[in-house]
Amino acid sequence: MKKPFIILSVLAIVTIISVPVVFSDDDRRHYRQRSLGVAPVSSPLYKAECSSCHMAYPAGLLPSASWRKLMNGLSSHFGDNAEIDEKERKLITEYLITNSAEYSEYRRSQKIMKSLKDNEVPLRISETPYIVKEHDELPEKMVKYNNKVNSLANCNACHLEAEKGIFDEHKINIPGFGRWHD
Ligand code: HEC
Ligand code: HEC
Numbered sequence: 056m057k058k059p060f061i062i063l064s065v066l067a068i069v070t071i072i073s074v075p076v077v078f079s080d081d082d083r084r085h086y087r088q089r090s091l092g093v094a095p096v097s098s099p100l101y102k103a104e105c106s107s108c109h110m111a112y113p114a115g116l117l118p119s120a121s122w123r124k125l126m127n128g129l130s131s132h133f134g135d136n137a138e139i140d141e142k143e144r145k146l147i148t149e150y151l152i153t154n155s156a157e158y159s160e161y162r163r164s165q166k167i168m169k170s171l172k173d174n175e176v177p178l179r180i181s182e183t184p185y186i187v188k189e190h191d192e193l194p195e196k197m198v199k200y201n202n203k204v205n206s207l208a209n210c211n212a213c214h215l216e217a218e219k220g221i222f223d224e225h226k227i228n229i230p231g232f233g234r235w236h237d
Pocket of ligand 1: 104105106107108109112125129132133134135136137139147178179180181182205206207208209
């Protein structure tokens with residue numbers, strides 16, 4: 056064999072062996088956790104039924120007990136009636152519980168869980184200690200008194216890729232105030 060061929064073959068073999076080692080499942084999972092933060096919504100039924108008044112919040116933003124409580128009280132839902140068919144209510148509840156924060160390996164979900172006290176069952180993502188802390192530097196004029204936002208619950212008003220589960224600081228634009236620079 057000629058020298059260049061030997062070098063090429065060795066290179067090819069080294070590449071084939073090292074690819075699965077360099078990018079193991081763990082690396083891919085960690086990359087996903089870092090870049091996404093929360094698993095995006097994967098249920099078309101949930102998205103269809105729960106996104107007419109606000110975004111369909113990713114299930115990994117609340118523990119299962121919270122989803123259960125929310126889904127058992129839809130007739131008086133933060134001042135609105137959000138009741139749906141019983142069959143669909145059951146399917147959506149099941150989806151939300153299976154994908155809730157305590158069963159998720161995503162970074163933000165774990166941070167939300169860690170911030171809650173034992174037995175704490177928040178009805179709002181925006182009132183979980185982790186989410187409150189992440190926003191405590193924001194003045195009210197950017198949130199409550201900003202008529203394009205109105206409420207911290209309106210995640211996707213500021214987090215441009217909230218629906219993809221991405222909440223990192225580079226993907227934030229506060230309406231009326233512009234891009235966020237920490
Ligand atoms: C008729 C309108 C309406 C529908 C339909 C609706 N919601 Fe809501 N939801 C609201 C309102 C209003 C709030 C309070 C928003 C605020 O404070 O800015 C809210 C808040 C929430 C919050 C808390 C947000 C936070 O972190 O503060 C969750 C979680 C939630 N809804 C889940 C659901 C689910 C699950 C469904 C589908 C079964 C649903 N919603 C359907 C009107 C609705
Ligand atoms: C008024 C705009 C606004 C709204 C509404 C809002 N956020 Fe944020 N969020 C921000 C800003 C700005 C930061 C960065 C704060 C800082 O760096 O001090 C942030 C930070 C975060 C972080 C931490 C990001 C990081 O890189 O550490 C998470 C997670 C987050 N928000 C989730 C949410 C969720 C979930 C909701 C809805 C329940 C929400 N946010 C609603 C503006 C908003």
